[in-house]
Amino acid sequence: MTNLFSHHKEIGVVATFSELVNTDFEGVMNAICWERNLVGDFEEIASKLQLKENITEVSIEDLLKLNLSKxxxxxxxxxxxxxxxxxxxxxxxxxxxxxxxxRDEEFDFISTDVYSFHVDRSPIATNTFLCTYFGASSDILTNNEATQKILIPEIREKLRALHNDTEDEFDDFLEEYFFDLHYEPKPDAQPINLGLGNLWKLAVDSPEQKVLPCIHRAPIENDGELRLLLIC
Structure with a gap:
């Protein structure tokens, strides 16, 4: 299988689940991909599951109940x-x-929903795992191709106008409302699509993390098409 991601120094590529969980992030590498070309009809599963809400968690029991083709x-x-x-x-x-x-539509100058490039934060040491089986798949962005939105002068000025307390408390305000987690792609940025079937491990802003967190976003869904996504 052709390795689609090996030319990106920010991405490590592995061949097994064991390698995925046991390979550490280092240097600028903050995403690791277990690259796979999966067989099977994942669209059939997505079409036969019942969408109860815009985001419906599917249980193992739900999967086992499906009457499926080979x-x-x-x-x-x-x-x-x-x-x-x-x-x-x-x-x-x-x-x-x-x-x-x-969607986050509270402010017209900054978005804090998952369609915006962002990093994940955790108070405990952890990583984000994700795999899209069907539908549009997520993008990541290298850290040198993005600017933290709170550092963009016009955005920072508008955020400061929302905040009436002291400068010391301004940073706490930015963190409390997750403004500091979101990033703006630079003009020449080239997002990397994570593809279908690949299982990814992304670095999180968490204690003892030795690398920068991985910047990523949810994709705009394809018209009339659901997504089937594993995430933790």
Missing amino acids: EGNLAREIILNDLRLLTDFGASPSLNLLKNYE
């Missing part, structure tokens, strides 16, 4: 195995059927 069953076995691998590793994976995420 190709659909192959896809189901892959998903079940991924859930098992991550759970045995100690993660808490969630399989989501997605119509869309909630």
Whole structure:
């Protein structure tokens, strides 16, 4: 299989789940990809699951109840195995059927929803794992191709106008409302699409993290198409 990501020094590429969880981030590398070309009909699974809300968490029981074709069953076995691998590793994976995420439309000068390039933050040492099985897939952006939005003068000025307390408390305000997690791509930035079927590990802003957190965003969904996404 052609390695699509090896020319990006920010991305490590591995061939097994064991390598994925045991390979450490280092230097500028803050994303690791278990690159896979999956077999099976994941669209069939997405079409037969019931969307109860815009984001519907799918249980193992929901998956097992589906009456699937041979190709659909192959896809189901892959998903079940991924859930098992991550759970045995100690993660808490969630399989989501997605119509869309909630939009943040409170301010016209800064967005804090997941469609905006952002990093994840955690008070405990952790990583983000994700895999898109069907539908539009997420993008990442290298850290040198993005500017933290709160450092852009016109955005910072408007945020300061919202905040009436002292300068010392301004930084706490930016963190409390997650403004500091969001990034603006530079004009020449080239987002990297994570593709279908690949299982990714992304660096999080967390204690003891030795690298910069990975900047990523949710994609705009394709018209009339749901997404099937594993994330933890």
